[in-house]
Amino acid sequence: MVDKKIPDIIIGRLPKYLRSLQRMDREGRLVTSSKEMGERLGISAAQIRKDLSQFGEFGKQGKGYSVPFLIKQLSEILHVNHDWEVAVVGAGDIGSAVAHYKGFANRGFKIVLLFDNDPQRIGTRIGELTIQDYSLLIETIQEKGIKIAIVAVPVTSAQEVTDNLVKAGVKAILSYAPVIINHPQDVYVQYIDPSIHLQRMTYYLD
Amino acid sequence: MVDKKIPDIIIGRLPKYLRSLQRMDREGRLVTSSKEMGERLGISAAQIRKDLSQFGEFGKQGKGYSVPFLIKQLSEILHVNHDWEVAVVGAGDIGSAVAHYKGFANRGFKIVLLFDNDPQRIGTRIGELTIQDYSLLIETIQEKGIKIAIVAVPVTSAQEVTDNLVKAGVKAILSYAPVIINHPQDVYVQYIDPSIHLQRMTYYLD
DNA sequence: CATTGTGAACGGGTTCACAGCA
DNA sequence: TGCTGTGAACCCGTTCACAATG
Numbered sequence: 161m162v163d164k165k166i167p168d169i170i171i172g173r174l175p176k177y178l179r180s181l182q183r184m185d186r187e188g189r190l191v192t193s194s195k196e197m198g199e200r201l202g203i204s205a206a207q208i209r210k211d212l213s214q215f216g217e218f219g220k221q222g223k224g225y226s227v228p229f230l231i232k233q234l235s236e237i238l239h240v241n242h243d244w245e246v247a248v249v250g251a252g253d254i255g256s257a258v259a260h261y262k263g264f265a266n267r268g269f270k271i272v273l274l275f276d277n278d279p280q281r282i283g284t285r286i287g288e289l290t291i292q293d294y295s296l297l298i299e300t301i302q303e304k305g306i307k308i309a310i311v312a313v314p315v316t317s318a319q320e321v322t323d324n325l326v327k328a329g330v331k332a333i334l335s336y337a338p339v340i341i342n343h344p345q346d347v348y349v350q351y352i353d354p355s356i357h358l359q360r361m362t363y364y365l366d
Numbered sequence: 367m368v369d370k371k372i373p374d375i376i377i378g379r380l381p382k383y384l385r386s387l388q389r390m391d392r393e394g395r396l397v398t399s400s401k402e403m404g405e406r407l408g409i410s411a412a413q414i415r416k417d418l419s420q421f422g423e424f425g426k427q428g429k430g431y432s433v434p435f436l437i438k439q440l441s442e443i444l445h446v447n448h449d450w451e452v453a454v455v456g457a458g459d460i461g462s463a464v465a466h467y468k469g470f471a472n473r474g475f476k477i478v479l480l481f482d483n484d485p486q487r488i489g490t491r492i493g494e495l496t497i498q499d500y501s502l503l504i505e506t507i508q509e510k511g512i513k514i515a516i517v518a519v520p521v522t523s524a525q526e527v528t529d530n531l532v533k534a535g536v537k538a539i540l541s542y543a544p545v546i547i548n549h550p551q552d553v554y555v556q557y558i559d560p561s562i563h564l565q566r567m568t569y570y571l572d
Numbered sequence: 573c574a575t576t577g578t579g580a581a582c583g584g585g586t587t588c589a590c591a592g593c594a
Numbered sequence: 595t596g597c598t599g600t601g602a603a604c605c606c607g608t609t610c611a612c613a614a615t616g
């Protein structure tokens with residue numbers, strides 16, 4: 161294995177492999193194969209083998225892959241073998257749902273901060289988090305050294321919030337605002353926009 | 367323009383083009399170019415031109431594209447020139463946030479039904495919707511002829527809910543449950559899983 | 573002997589570059 | 595002149611097919 165540049169499209173599949181493996185693990189499966197993983201994921205077995213082979217020889221010929229071992233390897237590759245602290249900006253409906261979300265457990269993330277600029281909300285609690293004043297965003301995030309943030313604010317504020325997150329040293333942003341955000345090249349941004357997914361499907365509906 | 371099979375990867379970009387154009391429209395822009403769209407979207411101008419040319423000749427040489435005209439064309443192509451009625455299953459944190467979400471307006475979708483199986487929730491209201499009994503899911507959806515549903519239930523129920531939606535005649539499903547769902551070929555499924563996005567970024571973080 | 577790892581072949585999506593046209 | 599539409603070239607990801615091997 162050479163540590164050449166891995167195409168981003170492969171990186172994008174690894175979390176799906178990991179999620180599938182963790183599910184197998186919960187089902188008590190100890191070993192799997194590229195064929196089985198492919199069937200579960202709707203991906204060809206050859207592609208899974210080739211993707212994994214970019215990072216090492218994780219399988220055993222004739223046997224397949226050890227589920228716990230592959231989980232360990234993928235977790236390390238994706239840097240989710242330890243939890244990342246995450247800040248959430250916006251405590252409206254989406255921010256609250258994100259703050260309550262149980263799905264980050266065992267996936268490498270823990271929400272530790274929740275910000276809002278509404279005086280009515282600041283100081284109130286959502287789950288185990290107390291809503292912080294947005295005006296303290298930069299200093300608080302800097303202080304804690306947080307590198308990942310989730311943006312759950314209206315379209316109109318998304319750019320300003322992003323700018324402040326970047327100033328605070330955040331390097332990865334997941335935004336629920338349906339707008340493309342300008343950001344430095346060394347900051348990674350991903351988007352969640354349900355309408356995009358729905359429109360992608362309505363093309364095929366009559 | 368021949369109505370040959372359009373690659374799905376192109377279909378996936380059209381909603382992004384449409385969202386960007388609607389934003390320009392709100393900004394009062396009347397005309398744009400493939401260059402400008404590309405810069406906003408982080409996509410090459412050539413690709414945008416080639417994508418659009420699959421469906422017709424929408425531009426004017428030397429001038430560019432009319433923003434309102436292109437919005438109209440893309441809306442028709444994606445079948446979002448009229449609103450689709452959407453059912454939401456699950457009225458927990460995610461389902462509630464989806465039900466409250468304003469971002470479907472002008473994107474072609476209107477949530478008209480919200481189901482849950484918790485007797486405590488059934489009959490209560492979320493926004494303008496009254497939570498319906500999940501046991502009435504199939505007949506209600508059939509009756510209304512709803513073709514699109516959003517699944518916001520725990521992983522453990524996602525498959526069963528999907529099976530019932532399919533029975534009810536739903537053809538497009540957007541699922542927030544972090545698990546791959548089995549479904550007939552003539553039913554389209556898309557997923558939203560924030561952990562997948564985050565893990566895709568942590569690969570690049572130290 | 574089932575299944576991996578992988579070079580080679582393949583296929584298709586992206587970019588290039590320019591003719592065409594307002 | 596400026597920008598679209600598009601055939602051709604290019605590039606890169608996927609699939610193929612089989613040697614390797616526990």
